[in-house]
Amino acid sequence: MTEQIADYYKNIITSLGEDVTRDGLQDTPKRAAKAMQFLTRGYQQNLEEVVNGAIFESDNDEMVIVKNIELYSLCEHHLLPFIGKCHVAYIPTGKVIGLSKIARIVDMFARRLQIQENLTKQIADAVAEVTNAKGVGVIVEAKHMCMMMRGVEKQNSTMTSSVMNGLFRSSSATRAEFLNLVRD
Structure with missing residues (x-):
């Protein structure tokens, strides 16, 4: 597979006018x-x-938050990076997930060709699926190279996307608590 992908890159570099045989x-x-x-x-x-x-197993039924999880992904439209952080919260129903597993879930979906909106939803759905939580909240904040390096070339723009389900959607107090706790 690596050789096949390398051949494609060789063709792209050659098509750009470069000499792939140069040092x-x-x-x-x-x-x-x-x-x-x-x-x-x-x-x-x-x-x-x-x-x-x-x-x-856990008898904790209070909000659990993991914040500032770094993420690196590739925009599916231009294959350029977007880089940011993710905040994930859930309200347990008798089960909690290992702390590092939340970061691994973020990475699993971020390491695919993505748009940020879908990435945010995929993370929320996955955490909800494995924890059976009363609610899950996910916020992703990222800078997109496709907007910074090309197109409108806006260097200071940041995109924020969120998905709130369960109690995070139905309870304004739960949502407000989450939003307040993830503020830097």
């Missing part, structure tokens, strides 16, 4: 192929493997 570019197609495979490794993962049974 600095000789190994670039292979390096780019390996980088793309790494950046999209989420396609080789699934929720069951990522969670790996790390669901634990």
Whole structure:
């Protein structure tokens, strides 16, 4: 698979007018192929493997929040990075998820070709599925290179997307608590 992707990169670089035999570019197609495979490794993962049974009994029924989870993804429209952070909260119903597993869920979906709106929903749906929570709230804040490096070239723009389900949607107090706790 790496060789096939490298051949595509070689064709792209050549089509741009570059000489792929020059010293600095000789190994670039292979390096780019390996980088793309790494950046999209989420396609080789699934929720069951990522969670790996790390669901634990708990009598806690108060909000659990993991905030400022770094994320790196690729815009599905331009294949350019978007970089940001994610805040995830849920209200347990007898089960909690291992702390690192929330970050792994974020990474699994971020490491696919994405739009931020779908990424946010995928994370919320996955956390809800594995925890059976009373509610899940997810906020993603990111800077998009497709908006910064090309097109409108706005360097200071940040996109924020959120998904609130269960109590986070039906209870304004729960939603307000979450929003207040994730403010920096």
